[in-house]
Amino acid sequence: xxxxxIKAIAKKEFIQIWRDPLSLAMAFLMPVMLLxxxxxxxxxxxxxxxxxxxxxxxxxxxxxxxxxxxxxxxFKIVDYVTDQKDLDRYLDxxxxxxxxxxxxxxxxxxxxxxxxxxxxxxxxxxSNTATIGLGYISAAVEKFSRKVSRGKGQQLIDPRIRVWYNxxxxxxxxxxxxxxxxxxxxxxxxLTSLTIAxxxxxxxxxxxxxxxxxxxxxxxGKLLPYxxxxxxxxxxxxxLALFLFNVPLKGNIFLLMILSGIFxxxxxxxxxxxxxxxxSQLVASQISMVxxxxxxxxxxxxxxxxxxxxxxxxxxxxxxxxxxxVTILKGIFLKGSTLNLLIxxxxxxxxxxxxxxxxxxxxxxxxxx
Amino acid sequence: MSPGTxxxxxxxxxxxxxxxxxxxxxxxxxxxxxIFGFLGPNGAxxxxxxxxxxxxxxxxxxxxxxxxxxxxxxxxxxxxxxxYMSQKFSLYDDLSVEQNIDFFSGIYGVSQTKKIERKEWAxxxxxxxxxxxxxxxxxxxxxxxxxxxxxxILHAPPLVFLDEPTSGVDPISRRNFWNLIxxxxxxxxxxxxxxxxxxxxxxxxxLALIYRxxxxxxxxxxxxxxxxxxxxxxxxxxxxxVEAMETLNRSxxxxxxxxxxxxxxxxxxxxAMPRIREVLGEAGIRTERVERIVPSxxxxxxxxxxxx
Numbered sequence: 152x153x154x155x156x157i158k159a160i161a162k163k164e165f166i167q168i169w170r171d172p173l174s175l176a177m178a179f180l181m182p183v184m185l186l187x188x189x190x191x192x193x194x195x196x197x198x199x200x201x202x203x204x205x206x207x208x209x210x211x212x213x214x215x216x217x218x219x220x221x222x223x224x225x226f227k228i229v230d231y232v233t234d235q236k237d238l239d240r241y242l243d244x245x246x247x248x249x250x251x252x253x254x255x256x257x258x259x260x261x262x263x264x265x266x267x268x269x270x271x272x273x274x275x276x277x278s279n280t281a282t283i284g285l286g287y288i289s290a291a292v293e294k295f296s297r298k299v300s301r302g303k304g305q306q307l308i309d310p311r312i313r314v315w316y317n318x319x320x321x322x323x324x325x326x327x328x329x330x331x332x333x334x335x336x337x338x339x340x341x342l343t344s345l346t347i348a349x350x351x352x353x354x355x356x357x358x359x360x361x362x363x364x365x366x367x368x369x370x371x372g373k374l375l376p377y378x379x380x381x382x383x384x385x386x387x388x389x390x391l392a393l394f395l396f397n398v399p400l401k402g403n404i405f406l407l408m409i410l411s412g413i414f415x416x417x418x419x420x421x422x423x424x425x426x427x428x429x430x431s432q433l434v435a436s437q438i439s440m441v442x443x444x445x446x447x448x449x450x451x452x453x454x455x456x457x458x459x460x461x462x463x464x465x466x467x468x469x470x471x472x473x474x475x476x477v478t479i480l481k482g483i484f485l486k487g488s489t490l491n492l493l494i495x496x497x498x499x500x501x502x503x504x505x506x507x508x509x510x511x512x513x514x515x516x517x518x519x520x
Numbered sequence: 521m522s523p524g525t526x527x528x529x530x531x532x533x534x535x536x537x538x539x540x541x542x543x544x545x546x547x548x549x550x551x552x553x554x555i556f557g558f559l560g561p562n563g564a565x566x567x568x569x570x571x572x573x574x575x576x577x578x579x580x581x582x583x584x585x586x587x588x589x590x591x592x593x594x595x596x597x598x599x600x601x602x603x604y605m606s607q608k609f610s611l612y613d614d615l616s617v618e619q620n621i622d623f624f625s626g627i628y629g630v631s632q633t634k635k636i637e638r639k640e641w642a643x644x645x646x647x648x649x650x651x652x653x654x655x656x657x658x659x660x661x662x663x664x665x666x667x668x669x670x671x672x673i674l675h676a677p678p679l680v681f682l683d684e685p686t687s688g689v690d691p692i693s694r695r696n697f698w699n700l701i702x703x704x705x706x707x708x709x710x711x712x713x714x715x716x717x718x719x720x721x722x723x724x725x726x727l728a729l730i731y732r733x734x735x736x737x738x739x740x741x742x743x744x745x746x747x748x749x750x751x752x753x754x755x756x757x758x759x760x761x762v763e764a765m766e767t768l769n770r771s772x773x774x775x776x777x778x779x780x781x782x783x784x785x786x787x788x789x790x791x792a793m794p795r796i797r798e799v800l801g802e803a804g805i806r807t808e809r810v811e812r813i814v815p816s817x818x819x820x821x822x823x824x825x826x827x828x
């Protein structure tokens with residue numbers, strides 16, 4: 152291994168990236184843009200859920216209940232209807248996603264301490280929103296019933312739920328660290344997937360393979376500048392997470408950086424491997440999108456809990472490096488995890504990187520055909 | 521000839537692409553320090569041969585050595601001691617002249633002490649001393665060609681392979697380029713050069729003509745002219761060249777157009793000269809002049825290729 156050769160390749164790549172506005176944009180703007188778009192678009196919180204009220208009681212007590220629900224901020228009351236049919240129409244047309252019907256004997260039953268049945272209907276076609284909305288409604292109703300019955304000395308179950316790590320259950324706080332992992336998985340492979348294919352396409356590879364350069368020197372030389380770029384991308388993402396999305400960083404930032412570096416090595420090597428096999432920039436970028444984006448998005452545990460997946464899919468998730476990086480980033484950001492808690496993930500990421508780097512070396516042939 | 525004096529020695533070198541035989545069992549011996557011309561029409565197998573010798577393509581069969589190293593097993597060792605300039609321009613378009621030189625200097629592992637000296641030498645050779653910061657993309661073709669040569673020989677290899685170095689370059693640049701090749705050869709470098717310009721053949725010390733993957737003639741330019749030209753070449757001057765050629769070819773006399781003249785290849789000069797005048801006269805074409813000339817290499821190749 153000759154350092155002078157690795158240096159020559161790295162320097163050349165730096166100059167080429169620097170001179171090419173498209174490469175620069177892809178290197179620095181794309182991760183930031185993706186973080187913006189996904190960070191704001193993907194939210195599991197429900198705000199301003201459109202709700203229609205069918206109040207048959209029309210008492211001060213029923214109005215108090217409605218006011219309580221409305222004040223939570225999770226619901227937006229779109230209309231008060233007097234006919235059950237109108238309520239149905241609202242839900243059918245999608246103008247409301249939830250409906251609350253208060254029976255005529257609501258205040259009377261409450262006053263006599265009898266069980267009261269409140270009818271709550273939610274649009275189940277968006278099951279996620281429905282579940283979350285239902286939870287909010289029950290919470291609001293429970294709060295109300297506690298308040299009303301307090302004066303009457305009735306015993307009430309008083310569940311005191313505490314949520315750890317993300318006390319306000321803000322989904323964004325939960326999503327951003329995983330999102331950084333997904334975006335970096337895609338960016339890392341995409342960055343390097345073009346570099347070797349580009350040299351084959353432009354004919355410069357023919358000159359390069361006629362020189363005494365070795366495969367690992369070429370690959371290391373090409374990894375170096377993109378590693379720097381990837382690292383800057385990670386720093387940018389972490390800064391955005393902390394200051395734009397207000398995600399707390401409970402753990403050690405240096406640990407986060409070092410483990411990110413290990414992940415980057417694997418991600419960039421994967422791009423090189425793809426580039427080596429594809430020999431065309433278009434094919435290489437498409438392959439790298441398919442092999443990184445979908446698995447990282449769906450199977451990394453970022454969006455959907457791995458424990459809920461069928462056994463076969465769970466098995467596949469083990470070979471997806473983003474899975475370990477999602478765990479690492481969530482751990483360090485939200486739980487303040489230390490290295491001894493993340494050692495399995497770290498070792499597996501390192502092994503993945505070394506295997507892929509080795510494969511890229513083996514697949515790169517210094518011959519034309 | 522002892523192997524020590526040979527820069528290239530291969531036997532039975534073949535390359536098959538599927539069913540197609542690109543190079544068909546060729547033998548080559550190239551002496552150290554000579555300019556060896558590898559001539560042939562496009563698609564004859566010139567580039568394929570050069571790529572096998574440089575270790576870019578694995579031969580289907582055959583054996584031999586380049587710089588005394590086995591072409592089948594030691595291609596990576598070979599690459600340290602050769603310079604290769606490919607047919608297509610293959611420097612980095614988006615790098616400056618100087619950055620390209622620095623890059624290849626690093627790749628070839630030119631030592632720190634020699635680096636600056638070699639860079640100035642390459643810039644001087646390419647005539648780019650005052651354009652070192654120019655982005656390579658903006659250079660005229662002839663300069664690109666010489667820069668590519670400079671970058672390929674920064675490590676001062678004893679053997680240089682040039683694949684069609686002068687294709688697509690204007691005549692003056694071509695001439696300048698051949699002057700460079702001559703200087704390299706005088707300095708002791710072996711030059712293996714391919715071309716499809718027949719007029720460049722006379723610049724070479726020795727030649728091989730390749731046609732459809734086979735070497736059909738080999739020797740010095742003079743050897744080739746004497747040895748392979750058993751027939752005579754007659755030069756015909758007439759006012760209607762194309763018609764004359766068609767008329768003569770119809771009556772069994774092989775002719776080819778050379779500029780405004782016709783060259784006819786004949787076995788028996790005494791019979792052919794009056795016959796040409798007769799055939800053309802019958803067709804109503806006036807013949808200004810018919811005379812025997814010393815064949816050019818181009819005549820040799822045309823007749824060899826027709827015979828092959």
